[in-house]
Amino acid sequence: MIEILLACYNGEKYISEQIKSLLAQSFQDFKILIRDDGSTDDTFKIICDFENKYPDKIKIIRDNVTCKSPGSNFFELLKHAQADYIMFCDQDDFWLPDKIKITFDEMQKLENLHGKNTPILVYGDAELVDENLKNPMGIFCGKHYTNFNKLLMRYCITGCLMMINKILYKNLGEYKSEMGLHDRWIGLYASAFGVIKHVPIKLMLYRQHASNVTSGLNNDVSSQKRLKNFIGSPLKKIKDYKNYSLNGLKAAELFKSMYAEKLKKYPEIEKYLNNFIWLYSKKNKFKLVRIFYLIKYGYIYRDFITAIKQIICV
Numbered sequence: 001m002i003e004i005l006l007a008c009y010n011g012e013k014y015i016s017e018q019i020k021s022l023l024a025q026s027f028q029d030f031k032i033l034i035r036d037d038g039s040t041d042d043t044f045k046i047i048c049d050f051e052n053k054y055p056d057k058i059k060i061i062r063d064n065v066t067c068k069s070p071g072s073n074f075f076e077l078l079k080h081a082q083a084d085y086i087m088f089c090d091q092d093d094f095w096l097p098d099k100i101k102i103t104f105d106e107m108q109k110l111e112n113l114h115g116k117n118t119p120i121l122v123y124g125d126a127e128l129v130d131e132n133l134k135n136p137m138g139i140f141c142g143k144h145y146t147n148f149n150k151l152l153m154r155y156c157i158t159g160c161l162m163m164i165n166k167i168l169y170k171n172l173g174e175y176k177s178e179m180g181l182h183d184r185w186i187g188l189y190a191s192a193f194g195v196i197k198h199v200p201i202k203l204m205l206y207r208q209h210a211s212n213v214t215s216g217l218n219n220d221v222s223s224q225k226r227l228k229n230f231i232g233s234p235l236k237k238i239k240d241y242k243n244y245s246l247n248g249l250k251a252a253e254l255f256k257s258m259y260a261e262k263l264k265k266y267p268e269i270e271k272y273l274n275n276f277i278w279l280y281s282k283k284n285k286f287k288l289v290r291i292f293y294l295i296k297y298g299y300i301y302r303d304f305i306t307a308i309k310q311i312i313c314v
Helices: 015-023 043-053 070-078 099-114 182-193 220-232 234-258 267-280 287-296 304-313
Strands: 002-008 030-036 058-060 085-089 120-129 138-140 162-165 195-207
Touching: 002 015, 002 070, 002 099, 015 030, 015 043, 030 043, 030 070, 043 058, 070 182, 085 099, 099 120, 099 162, 099 195, 120 182, 162 182, 182 195, 182 234, 234 267, 234 304, 267 287, 287 304
Parallel strands: 002 030, 002 085, 030 058, 120 195
Antiparallel strands: 085 162, 120 138, 120 162
16 A cells, blocks of 8 residues: 655645546555645645545545644654555646556565665656646756765755655654755655665656746756856855755754764764765865865765855855
């Protein structure tokens, strides 16, 4: 059994189409857990209608908790998860018919190889489309960025493309604001203590619109556009990246405190974590030394724009 966790908030415009794409999957051994975080539009009515129509497939989590962030909302859903495998679902995308089957097949192969006691994360690709699911803009994936040192700074394994097993999600801990988005924290945990596998197959349509919490347009497929944006407002982009770096530092410090004992068994991961914290907390005031560490320990990124921002902000 697989549980799909769908976190929603004011999603009336797209959520029906998304749920229909889940119900049309070729692999049908799943249930959908939906949690609405206090929508002020018709989202709750829409999901209630689906629950009434498909009671064996859909369950709404009803509680009095207000999360006010996607990460917290998904972690609330995690409290109710019981399946051997879970997938995360945003309210505004569209899953292609074999998304569950392809991801699950790969998960089974990895569990047969590494055992069910190994935390495993499998993820695929998505096609960027406009709000009407048309006009393809490229493929979104994070295949180059699955190593722990890279994920400390930039999370590219998007939650809506993941499947994770039970041993992974039961060890993520309670949500704290320093974690940021759920997919960042899950990617860090899987990279540090388990196995991550990228499946180079398009599994869903990743809708791009004005209300996206995260945008696939920040991926490498739009490097020319990002270069133009950077040149047009470099000070703002650098300021934004400084804030992004601080968020990465907070997440790293929390990760170290939460998993201190476990990290002793993973000295290479602990080394990357400690050096990253040292680097971004700027305990050494010599800029050239920090740049050296940025390069030596592989935190620097292969795309030119990100690398420049890292060097400026470190």
